[in-house]
Amino acid sequence: MSSNSTLNPESDSxxxxxxxYIGQHDPNRREPLSDDQYTQVLNSGFRFVTAPITTEHFFNRVVALYKAYLEERAQWSQPNPSLPGPVVPTLTDEDTLLSPSNYIxxxxxxxxxxxxxxxxxxxxxxxxxxxLNLEAxxxxxxxxxxxxxxxxREDSSGRDVAQYARAIREAMNVAGRANVIIHMPMYREPGLxxxxxxxxxxxxxxxxSKEDAGEIDLFSAWDSWHxxxxxxxxxxRLFVALRIPKRVPEKTLQERWFAEPLHYLTIxxxxxQLNRAGHPSLSRNHQDLIGRxxxxxxxPWLLLSDVGPSPEELAAIPDPTASEFPSLDEASRALKENRMPHMPPINEYVEYMRYLERQQPAFSAMETPTLTSFQDWLQPPLQPLADNLESATYEVFEGDPVKYDQYEKAIAEAMTEWRQLKKPTSTATAENPxxxxxxxxxxxxxxxxxxxxxxxAAKTTSTPIQIWAVEKxxxxxxxxxxxxxxxxxxxxTLVKTDMxxxxxxxxxxxxxTIGKVDILITELLGSFGDNELSPECLDGIQNHLARPHGISxxxxxxxxxxxxxxxxxxxxxxxRVIGDPSAFxxxxxxxxxxxxxxxxxxPDHPRFQQAWEFVHPVEVLRADEFAAVHGKAARYVTGGVGSMSxxxxxxxxxxxxCHLTFVCPTRGVIHGLAGFFESVLYASQTGQGKEPVEISILPDQIDRKSKDMISWFxxxxxxxxxxxxxxDTELxxxxxxxxxxxxxxxxxxxEVYAWVGPKTRIKVGATDLHSSRKVACLM
Incomplete structure (x- = not known):
């Protein structure tokens, strides 16, 4: 990373x-801007401008074509579905002012x-x-x-939306290299x-496009987009340009659109609304929505619509040479507005959005460039037992002080309470009890x-220890x-072996003499708690814990x-499926x-629900019993009997x-299941009601238990x-x-169940049974 990068926290920039990134859109514009007009818009503070693909001439030609067809159809004796319809001829140089260029x-x-x-x-x-196909x-x-x-224009007819969707797919095939953005309202707000x-x-x-005075269906526009x-x-290559409404909807709909591939927010x-000084501003709800x-x-880029410069202002382009001899009044205004005399004033809507930009909260500790780059970036799970990690991977884990602070706190509490409870140590002998x-x-x-x-922790608590480190x-x-x-x-004491x-x-x-362990410390947890085989690893080493007082x-x-x-x-x-059939x-x-x-x-159905739990140490292990009869190595031999596998x-x-029930009051779609974990590192054994030392990546608990912890996604x-x-369904x-x-x-x-009566549910959908056996974590 270069020292002057805008992503370098140590850089001045x-x-x-x-x-x-603010652009200008005029929905009534029928001609692309000239070079001088384009410069005028950029000089007023915008960074980009929308341009129509075709001209008024093309519009008039299509209208004339359909009128001629209607006149021809009126001459037919009777309707016949096999009769040809109107065909739009190819574009001419009068139909579009665009051409291949460096700036296109x-x-x-x-x-x-x-x-x-x-x-x-x-x-x-x-x-x-x-x-659409000709333009695309x-x-x-x-x-x-x-x-x-x-x-x-509306969502009430499934036939119409399906017809629209099929046309978009066809246009995407025609325009094979361009991104296609569908301009959608957040919801069908009357008058907007x-x-x-x-x-x-x-x-x-x-x-x-009917205006319905009845109840507004907030999710109908999203349904059409889906x-x-x-x-x-x-x-x-398909994105959304989301039209922000005058009245901000409920959070549920805001979050639904937040998950979609947003390319533009159009305002x-x-x-x-006008503030007390008569200048444009946005409500606090709008500010929060944009900030989110x-x-x-x-x-997403911001696209301001109908905010100027007007066609009349663009038509009255000032003479650049006039800047050589500006009037005193013009020179004074330009000085106050920090611009050259011949340049137009900054658009007041752009000026407000720039103000809003400066009012955004600064990036938090969880929004560093590195962490932001990991947003929605898929990583295959680690195979810690089958593979040896590289130093760079360890270094990433070690860059999280929160995790290790919590571990140190847990170790220190365990050592302190060991002394308070006067537990025996594994180093005690008859000569030195x-x-x-x-x-x-x-x-x-x-x-x-x-x-x-x-x-x-041993130094902080003044606890003498003998310490072993086991690493394969x-x-x-x-x-x-x-x-x-x-x-x-x-x-x-370092030991190179599988634990x-x-x-x-x-x-x-x-x-x-082989002794026992008083405190066994591991960091084998995965994103789902057990997905990196912490239970299996601890099964293989916990028999060295001193019983009954040993601590995991x-x-x-x-x-x-x-x-x-x-x-x-x-x-x-x-x-990814073509190259990786197991991707799903x-x-x-x-x-x-x-x-x-x-x-x-x-009630009784939270948004995040517990699937299962593992507790250590485990008092009885069948593997130990099996090894006692068949030998220790025999437990790893497959092909035996007695289990379903x-x-x-x-x-x-x-x-x-686990079998969990989730309540969904609004309609929607799911693409998978998000998994999280929580862990109690150490729970006090003194019986004094002390809070346990925990870590968590649950969205509603991480700030309380381990704020800003980044070790696990x-x-x-x-x-x-x-x-x-x-x-009103249940998943x-x-x-x-x-x-x-x-x-x-x-x-x-x-599975999806819908209630059709006070006591009756019916299944309305279900997925296949998914299995990760082909990419299983190897023991």
């Missing part, structure tokens, strides 16, 4: 808050708003589709990167719809962060050897689930951000199953097909943690 990629092209893809008249819808093809030929297409006349309104009683993107197979003049959306990794030295083992030591924290990664073991010499004064095969500590002065840190951990809508991740995974059955580690938690809090069954106690269990559900989630004697995998299933 570092942007410590979201930057607004900087223009945001806007498709003709007068077409009506949803028209009930098949000939008008056919003409509209032809026009020519824009693509010119090298355009972006094409905005006005969305459906498209006002441009269409072919339907010209040749018929109306274009179907149909469009589903027909287009969640294309990575019309009607949305602004501007935290996305890919910031009151030995104060605790035997501490860090299993899976990595590069040693927990070893350092254990040594520091031979490369990390070399690093530990050097660190033991340089930093720890050789106080740590499950460790024979136990050989205590100082009694090297011929962590003491317990719970897995939690919530169904989510995340179109971006679904589109991403869909693009892989539990992905991902920093979830652009998502919607579709479930709502309800056809193996020896020694890991059956680590299987889990959530886990995502995707669905092969999006699951749509109507309002039934079933999940299994399955295992044989050499691997662990998950299986998941979601």
């Amino acid at each position: 570092f942007e410590n808050r979201p930057a607004f 990629g900087s223009l945001v092209l806007y498709a003709s708003p007068w077409i009506d893809l949803c028209s009930a008249d098949p000939h008008i819808s056919s003409i509209s589709r032809q026009v 093809a020519y824009a693509n030929f010119c090298g355009a990167r972006t094409i905005i297409i006005p969305g459906p 719809g498209e006002k441009v006349e269409t072919l339907s309104s010209i040749f018929g009683p109306g274009d179907g 149909t469009i993107r589903s027909v287009c197979n969640y294309s990575m 019309s003049r009607e949305v602004f 959306y501007m935290r996305l990794r890919s910031l 009151d030995s104060p030295e605790l035997v501490v083992t860090v299993a899976g030591a990595g590069r040693g962060p927990l070893v350092a924290r254990a040594l520091r 990664n031979q490369d990390a073991y070399v690093y530990l050897l050097r660190r033991n010499k340089v930093e720890w004064d050789n106080k740590v 499950r095969g460790w024979e136990g500590p050989r205590l100082k002065g009694r090297e011929d 840190i962590p003491h317990s951990y719970t897995a939690h689930l919530s169904p989510i809508s995340t179109p971006r991740l679904f589109a991403d995974i869909s693009s 059955e892989t539990p992905w580690v991902v920093r979830l951000f652009a998502l919607d938690y579709v479930a709502q809090r309800a 056809g193996t020896s069954g020694t890991n059956e106690h680590n299987k889990r199953h 959530p886990i995502f269990f995707p669905l092969k097909k999006p699951l749509y559900f109507p309002q 039934e989630v079933s999940m299994w943690r399955q295992t044989d004697d050499n691997k662990v995998w998950y299986e998941w299933l979601v």
